[in-house]
Amino acid sequence: MADGAWVALAGGGIGIAGTLGATYLAHWLQMRRTDRLDAKRKELLLAMLQTGDKWRTLETLTRVIGADEPTTIRLLLEIGARGSQTGNLVWGLISRNPLPESDKGD
DSSP states (O other): OOHHHHHHHHHHHHHHHHHHHHHHHHHHHHHHHHHHHHHHHHHHHHHHHHSSOSOEEHHHHHHHHTOOHHHHHHHHHHTTEEEOTTSSSEEEETTTSOOOSSOOOO
């Protein structure tokens, strides 16, 4: 193979490696930012649910942490919260609101 072909092949490999590295770095930085934001949001949720009322509305929780409903629900589940069985959109920590031992037809 000619020297020019090796140079072209090496250049292509370097280009591919650079593109993949830049893409990975951008993804890693975005996930790091998201993880930090999620940690701050979890702290706020815990503070709200550990004190005061045992139950908080999803609307209030969502508004306070500045997230959408799916994100808020994901974070609530990650910190050990559960939704109410009454059908209301309220959430509380399982430690403060354990599930009843008997199922009454829910």
